[in-house]
Amino acid sequence: MEDGYNSVANDPRQPSYAKSAVGQYRGIYKDGKYKNYNLDKANEGTFYVAVRDPERWLTPEAQACNEMPFWVKNGETPPVKNVVTPEILAQLAYKQLPLPTEKAQLKPDGGSKVNLPTWVWLSKLYHAYSVTAQLKVGGVDISATTTATPVSVQLDPGTKDATLFPSSGECAPNSDGSIGTAYEAGDANQNPPCGVAYLRATGGGSYKFTATVTWKVSWTGTGNPGVHPLPDATYGTPQDVTVQEIQAINR
Incomplete structure (x- = not known):
């Protein structure tokens, strides 16, 4: 997240709206909903992120897999569709x-x-x-x-x-x-x-x-x-x- 932010924010070729967008996105995890990426809770849970199948990433189902990274406590089921489950592992x-x-x-x-x-x-x-x-x-x-x-x-x-x-x-x-x-x-x-x-x-x-x-x-x-x-x-x-x-x- 930090590398992505710095590569845009410190690039003079990037337009202001792009810098603003990456700043707002970074803010959610740095100083907003999450504090410093929950590093102080590293043993208490996990960040989940949407990942598209590279073999069919243009399909509607893959495009619908667009959730922002979110935190889930250990032992809790992520509250989103298409989260990796044993059944999905079985299909893989x-x-x-x-x-x-x-x-x-x-x-x-x-x-x-x-x-x-x-x-x-x-x-x-x-x-x-x-x-x-x-x-x-x-x-x-x-x-x-x-x-x-x-x-x-x-x-x-x-x-x-x-x-x-x-x-x-x-x-x-x-x-x-x-x-x-x-x-x-x-x-x-x-x-x-x-x-x-x-x-x-x-x-x-x-x-x-x-x-x-x-x-x-x-x-x-x-x-x-x-x-x-x-x-x-x-x-x-x-x-x-x-x-x-x-x-x-x-x-």
């Missing part, structure tokens, strides 16, 4: 979840034949991921842990002319955390536990196949007993699949 932790973002592996890879099953699997092991966010400053010590657990992979063949395995198109994680089963030689005549069989050729184009992983997300935090839900997290990358007719000649 949500953004840092290291969820796998791999593309599904297909066999045949990128090309298939009509009525020939395409095996689908994900090679990484899918298990629960957790991130903890903590705010510890002055008399404030709160935290929240956000956890994402994989629940399914939804297959979208990119066309209605297809048969899904299983028929719901929803592949649940295996007991070891894998999804689907990797194709091995000799599996060509079997239906995959997770896969698709196309019923119509693509001609000169392709189908947009997508395997979307859904994660159930929840959080626990300071002063909030129990487990609280957050929106599901989903990830899926479209892949081009070409399908050809099987040509045969009878003699």
Whole structure:
């Protein structure tokens, strides 16, 4: 506060109204509502200040975060909207979840034949991921842990002319955390536990196949007993699949 005031008040290039404004602002904390920035109460409370998310600071919600710095005694809840709470920490932790973002592996890879099953699997092991966010400053010590657990992979063949395995198109994680089963030689005549069989050729184009992983997300935090839900997290990358007719000649 003092540095900001001095940089304006002692700059001859600054207009008088700017100097007056910073002087009035400084006065609130120096000699007005607060005395010398409450330095004599440094162990009794904390100043709170509005901070905007730099990734979306121009949004109306961020622009509404414009409260002047204010003092709160230790143990008291700040009397403003959008104060950092365990739930907000949980949302921040949500953004840092290291969820796998791999593309599904297909066999045949990128090309298939009509009525020939395409095996689908994900090679990484899918298990629960957790991130903890903590705010510890002055008399404030709160935290929240956000956890994402994989629940399914939804297959979208990119066309209605297809048969899904299983028929719901929803592949649940295996007991070891894998999804689907990797194709091995000799599996060509079997239906995959997770896969698709196309019923119509693509001609000169392709189908947009997508395997979307859904994660159930929840959080626990300071002063909030129990487990609280957050929106599901989903990830899926479209892949081009070409399908050809099987040509045969009878003699």
